[in-house]
Amino acid sequence: MNAATAFDPWGGHELPANDNRPQTRGKPIMIGLTGLRNVGKSTVARLLKDEFGFTPVHAFASGKEATRAYFIAIGFDADEAWEMVYGELKDVPCDRLPGGVAPRYFLEKFGHFMGHTLGVDWTLGMEVGIVRRRSPRAPIVVESLVYEAPWFKAQGGTVWRLERPGHNGPAGVESDAVQAGIAADATIAAVGVEALKINVRRAAQQMIGGE
Incomplete structure (x- = not known):
């Protein structure tokens, strides 16, 4: 029998589910x-x-992945794009971005667009829904x-x-x-x-x- 799995938003991999999960009677x-x-x-x-x-x-897990793909699409290699979104380059000014801004600038603007303009159904609602479909409790x-x-x-x-x-x-x-x-x-x-x-x-x- 295969072990139960849970989604790891940091690594984007299926991982063994944690058996210490608290049992709840209500929501x-x-x-x-x-x-x-x-x-x-x-x-x-x-x-x-x-x-x-x-x-x-x-809430912005999928948005971060979209941003990483965007950075690759505009010419950064995969390792650079990863560091720009998740690692040490996030707050480092970059002369290859307009205005020489740090990658966080784009992440903040894109996050605001998704969270404020599109709304919660496109951000946290979507991410919670992913978990609930896999493990309702x-x-x-x-x-x-x-x-x-x-x-x-x-x-x-x-x-x-x-x-x-x-x-x-x-x-x-x-x-x-x-x-x-x-x-x-x-x-x-x-x-x-x-x-x-x-x-x-x-x-x-x-x-x-x-x-």
Whole structure:
């Protein structure tokens, strides 16, 4: 018998499903993370995936893949395009892009178009739908809520705001300004990664009824 599989939005591969997945009687648990850039949203999403069996979802996952394909189409090689979308080149100014902007500029503009102009049905709604078709009862963690927060809460999702005291995030990031107005159900603050993990474990255990 083949092992159950779950989608990994970071690698785009089928992976063995996590057997630690919490069992829920009502609607499946959905946690959405919001907060400034570089406060630990990816770290928290990975922890919930690895330790509690959540399926991670990113509202712009398919948009990122479309952006990677676009960068390849305009002349970057596959490795460069990957780094521009997912890696170390994302925030590096590039003289091959108009105005010498960093790739994040395009990602932000394209993300705004998909999330604001097209709407949530084309972003988070689509990504959640992919998971639900594969595993209807899977608990979900959304790595970064921005324009999708009202829809997410209407679906029964819980919003966690992550904060790192003293951290202001990169300047001029439009999505940071949008997320600041999101009404969170809980705030998790921590100065360092280990403290963040401890606080997240505690909050997750309380939510799923763990020990």
